[in-house]
Amino acid sequence: MLNYLKENFTNIFEDALIEEIIEVGTLKEVKEGEKLIEIGDYVRSMPLLISGAIKILREDEDGDELLLYFLERGDTCAMTLTCCLGQTKSEIRAVAELDTTLIMIPIQKMEEWTGKYKSWRNFVFQSYHERLTEMLETIDSIAFYNMDERLVKYLQNKKKVTNDSLINSTHQEIAYELHTSRVVVSRLLKKLESLGKIELYRNSIKIVSL
Amino acid sequence: MLNYLKENFTNIFEDALIEEIIEVGTLKEVKEGEKLIEIGDYVRSMPLLISGAIKILREDEDGDELLLYFLERGDTCAMTLTCCLGQTKSEIRAVAELDTTLIMIPIQKMEEWTGKYKSWRNFVFQSYHERLTEMLETIDSIAFYNMDERLVKYLQNKKKVTNDSLINSTHQEIAYELHTSRVVVSRLLKKLESLGKIELYRNSIKIVSL
DNA sequence: GTTAAAGTGTAACTTTTGTTACTGCCAAAC
DNA sequence: GTTTGGCAGTAACAAAAGTTACACTTTAAC
Numbered sequence A, B: 001m002l003n004y005l006k007e008n009f010t011n012i013f014e015d016a017l018i019e020e021i022i023e024v025g026t027l028k029e030v031k032e033g034e035k036l037i038e039i040g041d042y043v044r045s046m047p048l049l050i051s052g053a054i055k056i057l058r059e060d061e062d063g064d065e066l067l068l069y070f071l072e073r074g075d076t077c078a079m080t081l082t083c084c085l086g087q088t089k090s091e092i093r094a095v096a097e098l099d100t101t102l103i104m105i106p107i108q109k110m111e112e113w114t115g116k117y118k119s120w121r122n123f124v125f126q127s128y129h130e131r132l133t134e135m136l137e138t139i140d141s142i143a144f145y146n147m148d149e150r151l152v153k154y155l156q157n158k159k160k161v162t163n164d165s166l167i168n169s170t171h172q173e174i175a176y177e178l179h180t181s182r183v184v185v186s187r188l189l190k191k192l193e194s195l196g197k198i199e200l201y202r203n204s205i206k207i208v209s210l
Numbered sequence C: 001g002t003t004a005a006a007g008t009g010t011a012a013c014t015t016t017t018g019t020t021a022c023t024g025c026c027a028a029a030c
Numbered sequence D: 001g002t003t004t005g006g007c008a009g010t011a012a013c014a015a016a017a018g019t020t021a022c023a024c025t026t027t028a029a030c
Helices: A002-009 A015-024 A078-086 A107-116 A118-144 A147-162 A171-178 A182-194 B002-009 B015-024 B078-086 B107-116 B118-144 B147-162 B171-178 B182-194
Strands: A026-030 A035-037 A045-051 A054-059 A065-071 A093-096 A100-106 A198-201 A204-207 B026-030 B035-037 B045-051 B054-059 B065-071 B093-096 B100-106 B198-201 B204-207
Touching: A002 A015, A002 A045, A002 A100, A015 A100, A015 A107, A045 A078, A045 A107, A054 B118, A065 A118, A065 A147, A065 A171, A065 B118, A078 A107, A078 A118, A078 B118, A100 A107, A107 A118, A107 B118, A118 A147, A118 B054, A118 B065, A118 B078, A118 B107, A118 B118, A147 A171, A147 A182, A147 A204, A171 A182, A182 A198, B002 B015, B002 B045, B002 B100, B015 B100, B015 B107, B045 B078, B045 B107, B065 B118, B065 B147, B065 B171, B078 B107, B078 B118, B100 B107, B107 B118, B118 B147, B147 B171, B147 B182, B147 B204, B171 B182, B182 B198
Parallel strands: none
Antiparallel strands: A026 A100, A035 A093, A045 A100, A054 A065, A054 A093, A198 A204, B026 B100, B035 B093, B045 B100, B054 B065, B054 B093, B198 B204
16 A cells, blocks of 8 residues: 555655555455446545546436546545545545555544544645536536537546547447437548547447547 | 624534634625636635626537536635646636625635644535535536426526526526527427416516426 | 356437527617 | 626537447357
């Protein structure tokens, strides 16, 4: 755990804080597709992301989803922060996008460390800032762009997060995350293919130039 | 200022903190329609809302707007918090929805107080939580609901914030805030009127039962 | 090998939303 | 009083997105 922390959070956390994290934190590994938090859950610990990626989803009345954003190496979950402190239920679902390694920190430490360590405070505020910014980008996408542009952004984002220009998703899965229908996704993907920007295969999409 | 603070933030802030706020804070009054923050501005002080209401807006490439949420009595601007700490430009525009009274706090104090006062930390985290929740509600509206439902929510929200069932807005103004066109708003308002839920006048809308 | 299930392609159609254009009305300015 | 500009109503049309239906292919299960 020490190595993980040094690699990912050195220059961010003070040495004394790193020691404390090692004392109380527990290492957790989750497989791709595994659910970390469900809507309505009470959250009892806070994740620090070491490697992999986690997608954060919102759900509508019918149980359909919308992808909000991804968490990556060095990130933490801002929702969890507020849930921990406010003792409220989770408003979102968190699912591993890739095989992921996390350090879980008990929520009692949250409050203590925000008083004690300046580096922790900065980290927490920085996280809030990043998450708010990502929420704004999500709002921009939904409110200001058409589905074809949203699809392109989605594919670009997915490529960045997985670091792979071959995207292993079905049209149905993409439709869920964009909160639209499979037929619409197929239609728009076909158009992108005919423009030479992607190549379509069963269960996967190759990004050529987006 | 002492009275304002006692009325709105007692039980929230420690006495020592209230004293400090009085020392360094300045009272500010803004008229309805007045702009407080523009996109791209660097923010140098943090507002505590004493009375009135402020609307927070996002802008697209063409300069068209989208209403994100309102700030009310006892609120502060989460965007400002992160902007102050991160020294980044504002991502949003803030405009007074009503005549509004604020206490402005220099940003230098932010960092100091988060270390010093537990009540201040709680207030800041609470603010983040509320703003994140409101952003989620905004996302729900845009992503999951049709324009007719969004319009109803908008009218309900406006009634709540202004505490007045007579809404003094033109169709064009509503269209801007919902990021749609005037014709669409007129069409949907007319439908609501024919259902007996509202009454339409020039420059205003009376909410009967929504 | 046969069957079943999941994934994709596509046509035809509906609904929702956005656009253009034109009308009349009201209120402030002259 | 007349003019002017902003506001609202509405029709007609276009574009975007969602829906239904069905064909065909691939893969997994039996």
